[in-house]
Amino acid sequence: MYLLCCPTRQLYFHEPERRPGQLGSQGAVENQELQAAIWQHGHRASHCGDGVRRDERHEGVNIRAPGPGPRWGKPPPAPPPPPPPPGRPLSSETDSLLHPSLQGIRFRGYSIPECQKLLPKAPGGEEPLPEGLFWLLLTGDIPTQEQVSWVSQEWAKRAALPSHVVTMLDNFPTNLHPMSQLSAAITALNSESSFARAYSEGINRAKYWEFIYEDSMDLIAKLPCIAAKIYRNLYREGSSIGAIDPSLDWSHNFTNMLGYSDPQFIELMRLYLTIHSDHEGGNVSAHTSHLVGSALSDPYLAFAAAMNGLAGPLHGLANQEVLVWLTNLQKELGQDVPDEKLRDFIWNTLNSGRVVPGYGHAVLRKTDPRYTCQREFALKHLPKDPMFKLVAQLYKIVPNVLLEQGKAKNPWPNVDAHSGVLLQYYGMKEMNYYTVLFGVSRALGVLAQLIWSRALGFPLERPKSMSTDGLMQLVGFKSG
Numbered sequence: 001m002y003l004l005c006c007p008t009r010q011l012y013f014h015e016p017e018r019r020p021g022q023l024g025s026q027g028a029v030e031n032q033e034l035q036a037a038i039w040q041h042g043h044r045a046s047h048c049g050d051g052v053r054r055d056e057r058h059e060g061v062n063i064r065a066p067g068p069g070p071r072w073g074k075p076p077p078a079p080p081p082p083p084p085p086p087g088r089p090l091s092s093e094t095d096s097l098l099h100p101s102l103q104g105i106r107f108r109g110y111s112i113p114e115c116q117k118l119l120p121k122a123p124g125g126e127e128p129l130p131e132g133l134f135w136l137l138l139t140g141d142i143p144t145q146e147q148v149s150w151v152s153q154e155w156a157k158r159a160a161l162p163s164h165v166v167t168m169l170d171n172f173p174t175n176l177h178p179m180s181q182l183s184a185a186i187t188a189l190n191s192e193s194s195f196a197r198a199y200s201e202g203i204n205r206a207k208y209w210e211f212i213y214e215d216s217m218d219l220i221a222k223l224p225c226i227a228a229k230i231y232r233n234l235y236r237e238g239s240s241i242g243a244i245d246p247s248l249d250w251s252h253n254f255t256n257m258l259g260y261s262d263p264q265f266i267e268l269m270r271l272y273l274t275i276h277s278d279h280e281g282g283n284v285s286a287h288t289s290h291l292v293g294s295a296l297s298d299p300y301l302a303f304a305a306a307m308n309g310l311a312g313p314l315h316g317l318a319n320q321e322v323l324v325w326l327t328n329l330q331k332e333l334g335q336d337v338p339d340e341k342l343r344d345f346i347w348n349t350l351n352s353g354r355v356v357p358g359y360g361h362a363v364l365r366k367t368d369p370r371y372t373c374q375r376e377f378a379l380k381h382l383p384k385d386p387m388f389k390l391v392a393q394l395y396k397i398v399p400n401v402l403l404e405q406g407k408a409k410n411p412w413p414n415v416d417a418h419s420g421v422l423l424q425y426y427g428m429k430e431m432n433y434y435t436v437l438f439g440v441s442r443a444l445g446v447l448a449q450l451i452w453s454r455a456l457g458f459p460l461e462r463p464k465s466m467s468t469d470g471l472m473q474l475v476g477f478k479s480g
Helices: 031-042 112-118 130-139 146-156 163-170 176-193 194-200 205-235 250-258 263-275 283-296 298-311 317-334 337-352 369-380 386-405 416-425 431-455 468-475
Strands: 002-006 009-015 096-098 105-107
Touching: 031 105, 031 337, 031 416, 096 176, 105 112, 105 130, 112 369, 130 146, 130 250, 130 263, 130 369, 130 431, 146 205, 146 369, 163 176, 176 337, 176 431, 194 205, 205 250, 205 431, 250 263, 263 298, 263 369, 263 416, 263 431, 283 298, 298 386, 298 431, 317 337, 317 386, 317 416, 317 431, 369 386, 369 416
Parallel strands: none
Antiparallel strands: 002 009, 096 105
């Protein structure tokens, strides 16, 4: 049972217990079929906060359509929940779920190791394709190879950028941060919004989600072109990104447009874009997209706002901070540092009032599984790289130091402790650009959430605010 919460009502979506290795429906896929699959399959059973799977059917809305696949008809739209009173908070669980200890993060009930095993791969590849994760987030099903190939081809067909966006990117000054360029270009794509046009024509709100879906598919398709154009303009003297190859997957095309051809780096990008895609709904970028989208802003405007949140140092810059800290460590201590000297360096960092970047997490209380899968990738492909060896050495030392200090709720590494090191190894050394990669990946998760928010008819988000005086009273401050 998957639960979505509204202040005045709870919506429950029941789906039978999945079987390990269960695949989605067979057969050729068309655009309308993926839309229908979103309705047919609803939200797959997911682990709840106490780690117990709940599969009882509750009174509420069930949006599964009757009848077998693969050719589904569209069921009647689910009635939207009533709007909450002004000032009431609105929260929603999303298609990924964080748990402090149960394998960290789950996508529709599947752990990252399960996704790595079950999601389709490219021919000859070993890492999951992000297209498969997007299908999973939308429908709750592990897709077939054929379904993932359809998504790849569909995104390739939708990838072309309008001329005004290309001109805009080519005229940005070189001192404009890559994330500022990304946000501006996404906002400018609003001119292409199917939802904005349909809304202005008075479309029935039961059909909002269909146009949000079309915009989201277009935006995801175009993001690699925008991101590659930014990279080439800033770091490769404005050289051409080349053409999309419809026979290649989304990550492969993106990597080619960036100018990299190493098969291992292409595999890394598939892994990177998959594991950074979604992270519950409470982080800044996901919540921003939900908030702005609740005003019925189209996906371009909502996602651009999310990227402005991601650009903040506390959200999207952590992997850069890890690399800076590691570089300073190497400059001060050199190569092949003894464990004791590393301990002293870590303590000096902590005693100066700073944190060890890449360690700790707001929710998780164990090693981030996204760190683990990147570590496994490094052990396989770059076990002798000096920077990776340093990261691996720190993994053995930092948690014990943090436990000894006694302040950290979670002394274990998170995803940012590793990602920058891998990108550096394959030649992408432009740290200011790393958050753009993060943003391209995050589109898969937040736009899947946005589609579901409109499908479920979530109302405008309007949390209650508090005056400064009220806040002072809350904390017991007395004036005078």
